[in-house]
Amino acid sequence: MASAESQAAASGGVASAAAPSSLMIDVRGLNKFFGDRHVLVDIDFPVKRGECVAVIGPSGSGKSTLIRCVNYLETPTSGAITIDGKSLHARLSAAELSQVRRELGMVFYNFNLFPHKTVLENVTLAPIHVRRMARTQAEEVARSLLAKVGLADKADAYPSQLSGGQKQRVAIARALAMNPKALLFDEPTSALDPELVSEVLKVMRALAEEGRTMVVVTHEMGFARSVADRVVFLDHGRIVEQGNPEEVFGQPKNERTRAFLDRVLNPL
Amino acid sequence: MGALVNALVSAFPALLGATELTIACAVVAALIALALGIPAGFGRVSRAPLVRSLSTFYVETIRGTPLLLQLFVWYYGVSIVLLTLFNLDIDTTVYQVLTALNSNSFFPTGGVSSFFFAVVGLGFNYGAYMAEVVRAGIQAVDPGEVEAAHSLGLSQFQTSRLVVLPQALRLMIPPLTNNLITLVQDTSFLQVLGIAELSLVTYGFTTAISSPSIRWTFYGVALLEYFVICYALALVSQWYERRTAHTLAGAH
Numbered sequence: 001m002a003s004a005e006s007q008a009a010a011s012g013g014v015a016s017a018a019a020p021s022s023l024m025i026d027v028r029g030l031n032k033f034f035g036d037r038h039v040l041v042d043i044d045f046p047v048k049r050g051e052c053v054a055v056i057g058p059s060g061s062g063k064s065t066l067i068r069c070v071n072y073l074e075t076p077t078s079g080a081i082t083i084d085g086k087s088l089h090a091r092l093s094a095a096e097l098s099q100v101r102r103e104l105g106m107v108f109y110n111f112n113l114f115p116h117k118t119v120l121e122n123v124t125l126a127p128i129h130v131r132r133m134a135r136t137q138a139e140e141v142a143r144s145l146l147a148k149v150g151l152a153d154k155a156d157a158y159p160s161q162l163s164g165g166q167k168q169r170v171a172i173a174r175a176l177a178m179n180p181k182a183l184l185f186d187e188p189t190s191a192l193d194p195e196l197v198s199e200v201l202k203v204m205r206a207l208a209e210e211g212r213t214m215v216v217v218t219h220e221m222g223f224a225r226s227v228a229d230r231v232v233f234l235d236h237g238r239i240v241e242q243g244n245p246e247e248v249f250g251q252p253k254n255e256r257t258r259a260f261l262d263r264v265l266n267p268l
Numbered sequence: 269m270g271a272l273v274n275a276l277v278s279a280f281p282a283l284l285g286a287t288e289l290t291i292a293c294a295v296v297a298a299l300i301a302l303a304l305g306i307p308a309g310f311g312r313v314s315r316a317p318l319v320r321s322l323s324t325f326y327v328e329t330i331r332g333t334p335l336l337l338q339l340f341v342w343y344y345g346v347s348i349v350l351l352t353l354f355n356l357d358i359d360t361t362v363y364q365v366l367t368a369l370n371s372n373s374f375f376p377t378g379g380v381s382s383f384f385f386a387v388v389g390l391g392f393n394y395g396a397y398m399a400e401v402v403r404a405g406i407q408a409v410d411p412g413e414v415e416a417a418h419s420l421g422l423s424q425f426q427t428s429r430l431v432v433l434p435q436a437l438r439l440m441i442p443p444l445t446n447n448l449i450t451l452v453q454d455t456s457f458l459q460v461l462g463i464a465e466l467s468l469v470t471y472g473f474t475t476a477i478s479s480p481s482i483r484w485t486f487y488g489v490a491l492l493e494y495f496v497i498c499y500a501l502a503l504v505s506q507w508y509e510r511r512t513a514h515t516l517a518g519a520h
């Protein structure tokens with residue numbers, strides 16, 4: 001935070017300079033079409049610094065598309081996206097886009113580790129090549145992050161030698177190694193065997209408790225309920241309901257939220 | 269037995285020369301093929317339509333026509349085009365270059381244009397097949413990994429260099445080896461342009477040999493030579509594949 005403030009101060013009176021606002025991620029009026037298909041409809045999605053937001057909703061409701069728009073893996077059809085005061089738009093150069101993306105850690109449901117690199121190399125790749133960190137320093141950071149996710153002994157393994165839960169924890173360490181301002185998770189436990197889910201959720205809970213800014217698309221209602229500061233329910237590309245977990249899970253106001261929760265909480 | 273040994277001993281220098289020539293043609297043609305195939309393979313997946321069309325045109329025209337005819341086109345067609353359009357004669361040019369280097373004694377008596385067009389023709393032909401190997405290798409890398417690299421802030425170029433290419437290369441090795449092996453064998457087509465490669469020289473000897481057993485021994489020797497070269501390529505590829513097996517996505 002201190003560095004963001006000093007940067008803003010240094011840039012003096014420039015009007016467009018990022019005033020340190022309480023918002024880390026700001027999405028306004030986001031619309032996304034795939035061909036004729038209106039996948040996201042007028043989404044306003046502000047995320048405060050240090051906030052952990054769980055995004056829930058039925059399959060195909062646009063949850064992945066929403067967080068992929070946040071780091072421009074998908075290009076929004078219209079709307080404004082601002083990351084820590086920096087606005088993203090389609091005319092950004094590749095270098096400018098990279099500047100923003102390196103501040104957002106992304107964790108995918110299918111891990112997307114680099115299979116030809118060891119665990120340590122997976123974690124140090126971006127710090128070395130994007131942040132220009134010295135290799136020894138990057139490895140030091142990587143080892144401490146691997147210890148943090150409980151994989152200190154796997155530094156020299158290849159991804160193919162790890163279980164799904166271990167892979168996902170490596171992917172989290174890889175994202176953390178860039179010291180991102182926010183973390184985006186797209187169903188991080190949905191590809192895991194049930195007994196491996198909790199090892200990943202525990203790491204994520206610890207990150208939330210540290211005060212990291214997180215957006216978590218998830219089907220893990222227990223996590224959404226006990227860890228998230230706010231739950232957002234998406235349906236057919238619209239935010240139908242949101243609020244603190246007590247409200248959304250306790251007394252859902254919207255009919256569709258109620259139906260969805262009823263289905264996922266009582267599947268039989 | 270004595271006659272066989274005599275025949276082999278007296279043929280040995282010529283066979284050795286033919287083998288060397290075969291290997292040299294294969295190596296140069298393979299280098300040309302890679303130099304064309306790698307950019308053409310990237311061109312096939314390029315986002316620039318012009319680059320994509322040019323690469324596709326190259327690959328499809330070459331793949332769609334026989335090597336033998338292509339060699340004739342190079343030797344009888346392209347050479348005339350070069351001569352009439354650019355007044356460029358390969359023999360004269362090479363002779364002048366060698367003279368400039370003070371070494372025109374290396375210029376072979378029969379000229380070099382048949383070698384030149386033979387090797388270029390073979391390289392051009394195999395470049396098209398290699399381009400497809402390169403394209404398949406690039407496309408086999410999980411696009412999710414590319415997204416992961418981008419989301420870490422790696423540039424397009426860094427993503428290609430650090431994530432896509434190392435894996436694509438690993439995936440390309442088996443089909444590339446396959447291509448190299450058939451390239452070695454297809455050097456025997458170069459005889460249609462008068463190149464004294466192994467098959468032609470072997471055949472030349474056999475026509476002058478009346479004893480069927482000696483004749484067949486000559487064929488056997490030639491076959492064995494091709495086999496040894498090709499099997500050596502296969503072994504190198506297998507060794508590399510084994511050494512890098514753990515880096516494949518699906519490996520255990």
Ligand SMILES: Nc1ncnc2c1ncn2[C@@H]1O[C@H](COP(=O)(O)OP(=O)(O)OP(=O)(O)O)[C@@H](O)[C@H]1O
Nearest residue numbers: 034035037039057058059060061062063064065066
């Ligand atoms: N690249 C694409 N091209 C066309 N349509 C797409 C594309 N990606 C997603 N869609 C469509 O957009 C809609 C929203 O997809 P999205 O993946 O965001 O849903 P989701 O909420 O993440 O679903 P799930 O829970 O199954 O992951 C779906 O109808 C999907 O078919």
Ligand SMILES: [Mg+2]
Nearest residue numbers: 063064065187
């Ligand atoms: Mg999804």
